[in-house]
Amino acid sequence: MSSTGWLFWGVFGMLFLSMSVIFFFLAYQRRILKQQKEHQQKEAEYQQQLMRANLLSQEKERNRIGKDLHDGVGAMLSTSKLYFRHLKQEEHPEKFDELKKKAIDLLDETMTSVRRVSHDLKPIVLERLGLVEAVMNMADQLNESEMIKVCFNNDWQGHMDKEFELNWFRIVQELLNNTLRHSGATEVHMELSGDTEQVRFEYSDNGVGIKSEPTTKTGLGMQNIVSRLSLMQGELRYGENNTAGISLKMFSAIGLVKRDQN
């Protein structure tokens, strides 16, 4: 090849090389941007799913409260009204006392029902004694029923905002509810630990477990747990023990009150 030929090939080779660098840059950037967009889209879909689960859960809770009030409290108040209608001074005293006692018993029952509905909305033990006592109370109630053995260990000595206590309480409620309804477990182990910087909660049972990690297609209960954790900027990890039952670890560093702020 002549010198002129070499010169042409050399210069055009370098031209081609430098343009290849630019095209590589553009192609690589395009690929990364595409991946970023896909990731953002998935994240948006997931958030939407969590929001939907949250709304559905609220709606379900409202329906349950509505049903409790209508079928329980409403029916009892109607019966009480009926008793009061029949209460007349000229009635025979024995009959009068009997109707009065029935009406008062029914009103007591109504008050108990209202208290139960109210307790479901905002557990009094949580309000008065805090998260640890409330979870202990739940465990005790289940142990008393003798349907399941619930073991709860607490190593956490920190303090938490009320709002976040309620979130953790609902998570525990939801987990126990899932275990009771779906797992067929006979034992549940719960452990609350951490310090003033982070709170950790571990939950395991010996039931049938779940097939995979939570996705957008998991149940409403599990989505609620993830949604509540995400509100607390928390994290959910599946335990390594997959032989039987479920094993979960949850972490959050939000809503903790430092000791000197007490």
Place this chain on the structure above:
Amino acid sequence: MDANDLIFTRISQASIIIPTVIALIRWRLLNDQLRLLAWVLIVSSLTEICAFTLVEGFKVSNNLFLYHFYIIVLFVLVNRIYKRTLKELYSGVTANWILFIFLVFALINTVGFQPFQVFNSNVIVVAGMLFIFYSLSYFYHRLTVGFMEKWYQEPLFWLSSGLLIHYSSTLMLFFAVNFMLDKSSALIGVSWMLNAGLNVLLNLFYVLAILNSKNYE
């Protein structure tokens, strides 16, 4: 250089006027960084006009001293542009050190090795390599720090592309011509034509950079 080569060379030299005029018209739309690029164009245009006037008007046989000053001013301006652009990649001190070392090198080269009457190829080669380094750093910076969805609206993308293509090719041209044993007039003519073509290409990239000035963030 035959008549055709001379015409090509003159056209390529004159082509710097186009981006310069566009830059002056759009001066108000240019931010500080692009005004530095506009100064690159103004200095390049003035150098070409002076070089042409000296040779054609005053019949001065050697106008190479102009390029000793031109390359220094060009390097200072480009260094300042990339100092701001790559501030997240390299510290300002690094850019200042590069500039300082380059200036010392250019001074030593002019005083000791290639005086004003000689073409300052050493300094031009080093400047070209540093321009390639800046361009590649810009692309790397973009991949690591911030992506551009509309890359074609980014003036610095066009400037970096232009510098990379131009200086990598002209360096190749320079080495090929200098190290080839056969320095026939045909080879010299082709090298002048290639150089002229690459100059026009660089000026085209300057135009694209200046035209996208309003999109600059």
